[in-house]
Amino acid sequence: MKQQIKQEIQDLVKGEVLFSEPLKKYTSFKIGGPAEVLVIPKDTDDLQSLISYLSRYTIPYQILGNGTNLLISDQGLSKVVIKMTDLFNWIKFEGNKIRAGAGTKLPVIAKKAAERGLSGLEFAAGLPASVGGAVIMNAGAGNLGSIGDLITQVKVISPTGKLKQYQRNELDFSYRQSSLQEKEEIVLEVELELRSADKESVHNKIQELLLKRKQTQPLAMPNAGSVFKNPPGDSAGRLIDQAGGKGLRVGDAQVSTKHANFIVNLGTASAQDVLDLICKVKRLVDDRCGVKLETEIVYLD
Numbered sequence: 001m002k003q004q005i006k007q008e009i010q011d012l013v014k015g016e017v018l019f020s021e022p023l024k025k026y027t028s029f030k031i032g033g034p035a036e037v038l039v040i041p042k043d044t045d046d047l048q049s050l051i052s053y054l055s056r057y058t059i060p061y062q063i064l065g066n067g068t069n070l071l072i073s074d075q076g077l078s079k080v081v082i083k084m085t086d087l088f089n090w091i092k093f094e095g096n097k098i099r100a101g102a103g104t105k106l107p108v109i110a111k112k113a114a115e116r117g118l119s120g121l122e123f124a125a126g127l128p129a130s131v132g133g134a135v136i137m138n139a140g141a142g143n144l145g146s147i148g149d150l151i152t153q154v155k156v157i158s159p160t161g162k163l164k165q166y167q168r169n170e171l172d173f174s175y176r177q178s179s180l181q182e183k184e185e186i187v188l189e190v191e192l193e194l195r196s197a198d199k200e201s202v203h204n205k206i207q208e209l210l211l212k213r214k215q216t217q218p219l220a221m222p223n224a225g226s227v228f229k230n231p232p233g234d235s236a237g238r239l240i241d242q243a244g245g246k247g248l249r250v251g252d253a254q255v256s257t258k259h260a261n262f263i264v265n266l267g268t269a270s271a272q273d274v275l276d277l278i279c280k281v282k283r284l285v286d287d288r289c290g291v292k293l294e295t296e297i298v299y300l301d
């Protein structure tokens with residue numbers, strides 16, 4: 001990227017602008033080379049003017065949410081990376097409806113919903129994603145539900161910096177998919193609709209799911225959640241386990257010995273180690289079980 005562009009971005013943005021910033025600091029995997037430019041916008045106006053500028057000069061950019069479902073290349077990203085979590089971190093309640101900024105973490109929303117006796121989001125209490133990222137991926141937990149089931153509206157910024165609102169039926173939610181994945185728009189705000197329920201039962205359900213998660217998932221080690229999508233009617237974790245994949249290792253990347261659909265970073269794993277391990281696991285499960293696994297985590301390069 002030309003020095004002049006970097007200077008113009010710095011002059012334009014009111015928030016923070018960092019150069020050659022290591023992205024491993026921003027991912028739950030603790031993996032990823034540097035971003036040529038990383039911007040933390042101050043507010044919506046700041047984001048709008050940045051996006052308009054980048055679109056005008058066709059400068060590539062990448063939005064970064066909570067970084068919990070990502071594998072970033074060891075070479076880093078020669079793009080303008082825009083970090084959203086600190087911006088748009090708010091929640092508003094209106095009856096059974098919840099509006100939240102894209103950067104708000106799902107567990108925070110789930111907990112606040114529980115305090116108001118709103119049910120439906122219990123499954124999300126243990127998914128450490130930002131709600132914006134979760135909506136794009138239609139994040140969910142097994143057969144407990146997906147975020148798309150609860151969405152009523154999503155507000156986005158278009159690549160030209162214009163605000164737009166989508167209704168649920170325009171977003172084509174399906175298993176870990178939404179039409180937002182094909183659009184170059186940035187999610188700003190979501191609206192969810194939950195059901196009224198008994199406060200204590202919502203709270204108890206959350207506690208039960210968090211406990212199960214703690215017992216079955218390697219939460220103490222850097223990871224990016226489920227690596228593979230569950231094939232229809234089956235579980236990627238069960239298949240990898242059955243194929244003998246637990247503990248399989250490339251460099252410092254290892255298939256968790258606790259839950260086979262997790263890859264953990266034992267210390268200094270590179271993105272290449274993880275990619276090679278993903279290939280090994282796919283081959284193993286195809287050979288032993290005849291199932292072709294698809295990755296759920298997103299690779300950025």
Ligand code: EPU
Pocket residue numbers: 126140141142143213216224225226227228229230235236237238239241258259260261296
């Ligand atoms: N299993 C094994 N061996 C393993 C792991 C799992 O046999 O090593 C078996 C379990 O015994 C169970 C079945 O596989 O019978 C399913 O496992 P689990 O209940 O752990 O659920 P999952 O389908 O692997 C899903 C979500 C998780 C979410 C849990 C909550 C997907 C791809 N994953 O996991 O979401 O936390 O349910 O129950 O839907 C994520 O998306 O990043 C994520 C962690």
